[in-house]
Amino acid sequence: MTEAIRAAVFDELAAVGYGRMSIEAVARRAGVGKTAVYRRWPSKLQMVIDVVSDVVGYDVPAPDTGSLRGDVRMILDIAARALRHPLAGQIVPDLLAEAARTPDIARTLERALRDTQRGLGEAIVAAAVTRGEVGPATDAGMALDLALGPLYWHIAVLREPVTKSYLDRLADTVATALAVPRPPRAADEAH
Template identity: 50%
Template sequence: MSTSPTPQTPAPERRLPGGPVLQDSVTEAISAAFFEELASVGYARLSLEAVAKRAGAGKAAIYRRWPSKLEMTVALVSAVAVDAPEVADSGTLRGDVLAFLTEIAGALRHRLPSKIIPDLLAEGTRNPELAQALFAAVRDTRRAKATRLLDRAVERGELPADVDRELALDFLAGALYWRLAVVHTPTGPDYLDRLADKLLAAFAA
């Protein structure tokens, strides 16, 4: 998921076949309300009626855009993942890793993603349809962007061409997610620097 807590829905006003114009301002209000409601009650208790009320819109306005709670969740969460910026090219593997960790830490510390991400991961264990849709749209997108970080390091000669990318990707996010989202342990000012050094040592092993 992106660090952006209030994702934008960059869709211009559009008309459904034979239907009314879907106003961009209404779509954005519903999107913002969705994330606030999801963070507040979780996916299992999320209702489209509550999202509509929070957005100041009618329930019909939601159904004109998304036919179900599942499709709404996948569409909006996926949009955030796709819109997330590429990992900055600092010129060095360490700089890229540190930038990646900084972005992830920012998301996990924000009041919305810090609640939404663990909830959706837990819900995915109970809802295979949700898990499959989110994994394809979010996990694969994010891992593809992180893979380019490793590819750049290979091109620079900082990593061997046969580096285990799958394991490296698990290392990149795993420790930080465990610390901030699972055990909720505060980090010191040098934590990300120390973690980056450990990750580089692991990649080189």
């Protein structure tokens, strides 16, 4: 029964968003009584945090394709598939919006996303350092920002289709940018 309720939480989140979602509607969609929901979670907030952190924080295994470019390309592939899912397209921005108002949601999302990203970034950069593809001072956080940021921006903000060719070029660019030694700072930079 818990699984039916968890599924109903996602469907309701996608359909009406966190703000308009009610425990009553979740129970109705799951085909259970309201008390069955309240027995598991004391509030809508607790329910959503529990159900979402279960999914967002799941362990994504670090790819091991033998090259930095291949690893980045595989992470882009997994992320693009997840972001193209209609549920993700509706639920993720909704929760981010809610996070700006609800510190408990913000903390849950931050912890899950940052920890997942940190783990992946450190694993693929460490492997690339071992292979001699990048220097030991390579910033693992920046590496994943460079890959996931443009992808998210493209799919979720600009809402433009992401093609295989786009993912190929993005992976090329990220691998190239990380492999190149940082140039000396230009004198004419803007502040």
